[in-house]
Amino acid sequence: MHEDTIAAIATPVGEGGIGIVRISGPQAKDIGKELFRFHRPVQNPQSHKLYYGHVIGEGGEVLDEALLAFMHSPRTYTTEDVVEINCHGGIMPLKKTLERTLQLGARLAEAGEFTQRAFLNGRIDLAQAEAVIQIIRARTETAMQLSVAQLQGRLSQKVGEIRQQLLSVLAHMEASIDFPEHQDVEDVAFVQLREAAELAHKEIDLLLQTADKGRILREGLRTAIVGRPNVGKSSLLNALLKEQRAIVTDIPGTTRDVLEESVNLGGIALTMVDTAGIRETTDTVEKMGVERSREALGQADLVLYVLDASDDLTAEDIELLQAAGEKPLIVIVNKTDLVSSPADVTTKLHSELASVPVVPMSVVENRGLQELEEAIVSLVFQGDVKPSQSAMVTSARHKDALSRSLTFLQDMLSALESGFAIDLLAIDLHSALDALGEITGETVGADLADEIFSAFCIGK
Template identity: 65%
Template sequence: MIDDTIAAISTPPGEGGIGIVRISGPAAFSIGRQIFLFKRKREKIKSHYLYYGHVVDPKDQTVIDEALISFMRAPHTYTKEDVVEVNCHGGIMPLAKTLEVILACGARLAEPGEFTQRAFLNGRLDLAQAEAVIQIIRAKTETAMRLGVNQLSGGLSQKVKAIRQTLLSLLAQVEASIDFPEHQDVEEVAREEIASKTKASLAQIEELLATAHHGRILREGLRTVIVGKPNVGKSSLLNALLREQRAIVTNIPGTTRDVLEESINLGGIALTITDTAGIRTTEDEVEKIGVERSLAALQTADLILFVVDSSQEFSRDEEEIWQEIATKPCIVIANKIDLLTEPQEKLALLAEQFQPKQIVAMSLLYNEGIGELEEAIKAEIFQGKVPAVESAMVTSTRHKDALRRAKEALLDLTGAVKAGVAVDLLAIDLHTAVENLGEITGEAVSADLTREIFSTFCIGK
């Protein structure tokens, strides 16, 4: 039972038309009444109504700000507790002073995400839904936002809960057969049923896991890294995609020394594009660090754009880069095609060399080939078609990891059933899978993990 009352400024810091201070907990209503002077005297306050008046310091009734206040009676509130919201003028001072008098009345300053955490602890949202709230707040594209809204409405939770429920009832049966070992026949039935239900659950988990790759990309954006040897046109490519002169472009090899990151929206998908220092063996200390950073950026890339200068021969440095990236999702960009008199011939050669990767001929100096590159990216990552947002999609690494562990446990279980392992041992794997799935929706989750999840939220949410 939560018995303290929390308060925080729920609107972002800075200047705005209005700013809101939110109070939640058993003392919310009494604190609200103490700090507010209604325009007209009120004996009874209606829930979910907006009242006009002034925020005052209860000590001496000095007026702090003109405001609107609402009292929302539990359980139909964000936290399922009594909630009061004060709409002040949206400046730093009115909000800080209002919060100050609220705290002086006995409320405690809320931790980041604590309102949403209460919604979770009071059973209004499960953990995956609570995480969706922050996903919506942080969404940078419409797609990311739709994913968050779907998750908030319980799309993912329902599927996970259904699988978990099946496994839970199976576990109950298995445990019953352990408790009554004299029923040999029970054991036999259990064994067959375990095998078939495990198989079905595995298929459902696989189905969810299959959405995870695209789910993350749709939510967070595609981590795209531009690499190549110096002076081939990497920074020119970044600028062309951004349609602005973001990175310095010169004809001096080694112009870019640091990694540079920018975001664009490509047909609804967010792309985080990283321009890197040209990779080559160098004695220059600064450039060396740049090259190391380029190589590091490659490790976490979802997509690599490998830029080569098509007017030049392939170099040893490029050979090494290619070794590094050949097995990863990558597109080869044959730049400076304008310098060639026989571009088709050269492109045919490159096509052979980089098979089966896609090659896009570009002239970044003349802004040619951008459309083709955008198409190539869609083809590489989404097989040409940007996937639709499904009602249940895995978009968080935490969920993916839990599903993967549940899958492992069920695979172990399948093996053990086949090997004729005693039923009581099967219960262990089953139990693990149930726990893992429970971590997603929060049925089985430690207080530490919950705290960690909510600590990434903003104050006042």
């Protein structure tokens, strides 16, 4: 399958200045020469150089004016011969150019197949391949920095170092198993095993400590704006988005459904979920909105609970605040412009809500947004939103693999203290190594690799 030649449109569908058709595989150069007419005769096109000319159809007709680049193996994205045709960025020029490449013997690439070939051909490992799609989907500069660091191999290098330490110990263990008559070999293996396992355990634990922060910095926070009707939830959403996205009226119950929008707040991507006001109601439509609001509350990573500064805290408010459970929670006291002493309201709420952060705001007067941003950064990241300069875990898959590796090492250390035979200890060590290898792809199964690359866009 990976010995044939693939082609795909590598740029988004739609109108634009430039669109690119990418070809990779053993026939790429021949297909490129066949479909392209050079403006000036070229006998042997140089690698990584743009040539001006025209894309030619099956009957010799001109399909588009274009620039073409030949990139010779192995200095390419896939390490195979690659040709990229820079057409005009419209649906028809790209469609006709792609059709011509398929006529000449290429097949349509599957989702993520170019990056998959880069992985299979050894140019990048699996963690770096995953970073490619993370870069494409990054919504903040911070998320971009994290993904670029992973593409450069920061996480892979750290995991590789831990894995190499354990592999060295495994070699001594297997020597001890193969030569049981040499007691000194086994004694050395036990000592080295304990030292290496404890060090690896510590380093994996440090990586896992970065996982929650890394995931949030890359994926963002699903943030539910909840509260009783007419406290200013939709107004808060509009203020954060800096546009009138949600309908706002003085009539309680205006919002009937869940509304989602993304906002970059202090370097954090927040998926803001504006919910219907939660209250007891007999209105069928509003009741459905209230149910969806409760579901959004349950699915949220962060809860912004909005109160009206001119109204007292009610039993219903207490119930909803308790429903947030252990989730990060910030109470927003809106409409402070309607009270004579906002500080007194905030002080009273601090005493009633104990350790919950309370932020006074007036959305109408555009006051309190900076304080809200600071409260979110302080609550979620303890005030430091910048990514670590060392390796960080940003993927649930990587976190799971590290967690399993840590568990196997813990089991092995416990077994070591209990005096288990060295061949039994080797089983746990093999399992720990396999789990670490899943991150970089050294021990990953074909099904999992296919699943990862299927999430990519076609042409990447």
